[in-house]
Amino acid sequence: MGCNSNPLLPKIGIVKDIRRETSDVKTFTVVTEDGSDFFDYEPGQCAMVSVFPVGEALFSITSSPTRKGFLEFSVKELGTVTKALHQIEPGTKIGIRGPYGKGFPRDFMKGKDILFIAGGIALAPLRSLINYCMDNRDDFGKIDIIYGSRSSDDLIQKVEIFENWPKVRDTDVHLTVDVASDDWDGNVGFVPAFLEELNPDPAGKVTVTCGPPIMIKFVLQSLEKMGYQPENIITTLEMKMKCGVGKCGRCNIGDKYVCKEGPVFSLEQLQQMPPEF
Numbered sequence: 001m002g003c004n005s006n007p008l009l010p011k012i013g014i015v016k017d018i019r020r021e022t023s024d025v026k027t028f029t030v031v032t033e034d035g036s037d038f039f040d041y042e043p044g045q046c047a048m049v050s051v052f053p054v055g056e057a058l059f060s061i062t063s064s065p066t067r068k069g070f071l072e073f074s075v076k077e078l079g080t081v082t083k084a085l086h087q088i089e090p091g092t093k094i095g096i097r098g099p100y101g102k103g104f105p106r107d108f109m110k111g112k113d114i115l116f117i118a119g120g121i122a123l124a125p126l127r128s129l130i131n132y133c134m135d136n137r138d139d140f141g142k143i144d145i146i147y148g149s150r151s152s153d154d155l156i157q158k159v160e161i162f163e164n165w166p167k168v169r170d171t172d173v174h175l176t177v178d179v180a181s182d183d184w185d186g187n188v189g190f191v192p193a194f195l196e197e198l199n200p201d202p203a204g205k206v207t208v209t210c211g212p213p214i215m216i217k218f219v220l221q222s223l224e225k226m227g228y229q230p231e232n233i234i235t236t237l238e239m240k241m242k243c244g245v246g247k248c249g250r251c252n253i254g255d256k257y258v259c260k261e262g263p264v265f266s267l268e269q270l271q272q273m274p275p276e277f
């Protein structure tokens with residue numbers, strides 16, 4: 001499972017590149033000292049990142065396993081560890097352990113149309129799967145990406161959402177912002193309302209969604225109203241986690257440890273769990 005025999009022992013990574021995405025989000029590209037891969041992983045899995053000597057925090061791996069030799073994380077500045085990460089420079093050594101959790105059900109999604117729905121920094125876990133789909137384009141049907149943020153300044157991965165992904169065949173990117181600036185000519189409105197306006201046909205489609213809890217709540221309601229079946233609605237949860245390996249009991253919902261059995265769940269699975277998320 002992990003990169004070491006002791007799953008709690010981090011591997012050393014060197015931060016090769018740091019991209020500022022928004023006022024409070026940066027994307028970090030990390031490589032190993034000898035250029036090898038850290039570990040094999042699946043889109044949707046996470047890794048624990050440590051900033052020495054401050055501490056560690058869990059992040060979705062936002063790079064795709066189809067693109068080798070590095071890992072990427074998009075990190076929002078929030079508290080102790082994320083603030084320390086935002087202060088480091090390229091060349092800094094950090095710790096990486098993982099991969100943790102279950103990834104997206106790629107075999108189940110194969111051959112189907114895919115509807116991605118993301119809000120804010122939560123494009124990060126979906127981006128790994130989106131680029132995986134782009135690199136295995138023949139394995140999937142039509143791809144639609146609905147992505148929204150508070151303002152255009154808060155959209156992340158701008159090169160991909162504006163330039164790269166719309167150029168891929170049978171792929172449409174639909175952007176929305178809560179509040180428009182003068183230079184914004186796209187949709188204005190919340191993600192669930194935009195989803196209902198676009199009204200994508202559920203036939204033959206799997207949808208994958210991630211965003212702030214309030215967005216997920218209303219997106220799930222809209223999808224069910226539009227006729228999507230719970231087994232075709234996939235989401236990824238963000239609970240507070242500490243160990244990442246099912247030992248500390250910080251992340252459980254009922255008897256399920258989100259760090260081991262999630263963070264990816266279908267709505268069908270969530271409906272069988274206590275409503276604690």
Ligand SMILES: Cc1cc2nc3c(=O)[nH]c(=O)nc-3n(C[C@H](O)[C@H](O)[C@H](O)COP(=O)(O)OP(=O)(O)OC[C@H]3O[C@@H](n4cnc5c(N)ncnc54)[C@H](O)[C@@H]3O)c2cc1C
Nearest residue numbers: 057058059060074075076079080081082124238239240263
């Ligand atoms: C499965 C999973 C995937 C994640 N992926 C990403 C990602 O790709 N990018 C990213 O920026 N963050 C991600 N996170 C959240 C990230 O782990 C937290 O933001 C981070 O732990 C905060 O660490 P900190 O030391 O900076 O904040 P702390 O100093 O620990 O906390 C600062 C404040 O944030 C609150 N907080 C801490 N963690 C969370 C959380 N998970 N949810 C809500 N509030 C929290 C604390 O209660 C406190 O109020 C993910 C979390 C999980 C569980």
Ligand code: FES
Nearest residue numbers: 244246248249259
């Ligand atoms: S984070 Fe420790 S049990 Fe899940």
